[in-house]
Amino acid sequence: MRLDPAEVPGLPLAAALVLRRGEVVATTPEWRGVEPGTLAYHTGQAELLVSGGRPPGAPEALCRLLLAELERAVAAMHGDQALRARVLVASLQLVAGLPAGSERGSAAEVLEHARAAIQARVGGVALEVCPPPDLPVPAPARIALALVQFAANAASHQGATCLRLRVGPGPSFYVEWPSGRTGGVRAIASRHPELRRRWGLGYVRTVADHLGATALPPGPTAPGWAGCCLSLGSQRLTLPLGLYAARRLVRSTQTWEQELGAAMPEVRSTLLADLERALAEAEATGGTIVRRGLVAARQAGPVTWAALPPETGPGRVREVLRGLDHERALWSAPEPHATRVHALNMLLARSLGEPAAAFSPENFRAQLERACQALGTPVPAAVPILACPDPRLVAFMLAELGGELGADASATWLTVAPEAVRRPLGRALGVRGGERFPLVGTFTLERPWN
Secondary structure: OOOOHHHHHHOOOEEEEEEOOOOEEEEOOOOOOOOOOOEEEEOOOEEEEEEOOOOOOHHHHHHHHHHHHHHHHHHOOOHHHHHHHHHHHHHHHHHOOOOOOOOEEEHHHHHHHHHHHHHHHOOOOEEEEOOOOOOEEEOHHHHHHHHHHHHHHHHHHOOOOEEEEEEEOOOEEEEEEEOOOOOOOOOOOOOOHHHOOOHHHHHHHHHHHHHOOEEEEEEEEEOOEEEEEEEOOOOOOOOOEEEEEOOEEEEEOHHHHHHHHOOOHHHHHHHHHHHHHHHHHHHHHOOOOEEEOOEEEEEEOOEEEEEOOOOOOHHHHHHHHHHHHHOHHHOOOOOOHHHHHHHHHHHHHHHOOOOOOOEOHHHHHHHHHHHHHHHOOOOOOOOOOOOEOOHHHHHHHHHHHOOEEEEOOOOEEEEOOHHHHHOHHHHHHOOOOOOEEEOOOOOOOOOOOO
């Protein structure tokens, strides 16, 4: 579907149509400029920028600290370890809503990153890498993780024991395996986190949308071979978007058809019900954005636009945590980065309500000493603790915020040093000097501590 600049103000989003050289062509009334988390969708010679319309909160600030630490860790690595970590970090930046900027590479870089990651992520398969053509590509590390997902699914769902990486015209990136199959396989994975169960195929959809690419499910690719493909050959608008007149669909993007037509039956029925309500209320309100469930709609004269806005805020943060867990085989790091990344991951998970593990006093003390040594911070004096918190988290908090460790029969805490308010972690957590930051259980970042 082609989007005319005159149609942009009617979209049910905070959005702007921007030429590649940065000139703003058209906007919706809600557009307030590029904000953290703004996503870009290709529309040919321009890009449609879509903002979440929500100011970043404390979990998002913590997430950015985590991503920055991951980048610093990659810079300290070499060889395949660095390639694997770069694939992971670039992909987490994508799901967090951070743009790739002008990052460019080559088809050879895509395959080299994919080779290193597949060898760590997919065990028990032989891997062949065909010499690629000399072609420039955007975001090579992000493309590589899509190939890793193809390879993992081929091994687990197609029983492949031999894989081949190949680059075709477009360029198109193939993961192939020997097969006598003559038909394709249906693969269902929504691009919206709330509508899918599997992170891997959801990431493939995300990176395809980011690049304006097309992801093709398993099917025959050559005599005796089957495979999956990510093709950059014809960039298209990938935002799920539909135009309705008198409640009937007039035009839509291919991704809109995918989301409403290829979803699981129970998901599809919910989306269609939300769409019907959104269209009706948009017609009744005349020109304002209506949101029902995951569907947003706005009337624009005789027609009504409907869209599935991208996930924002805590939903993206949860996707980062899911990605770290799903792709943990790609991650290993030297100290002090390993301890810092672990601690930030734990902080982020707890801020979203995830339970914290408890440690025995013996394990806590031994691991705390090692973590403090790795971070170059003094080991705190021993205090009687019954339910011990994560020792690496405690060491990290002491290194970043200073203060003193304390405990009683019901709680364990860090009494924050006064200078912590001027440090990045202190600003993200919203702490004040002298307050007690809880080290056990979950916490809420939107209110002050006791």
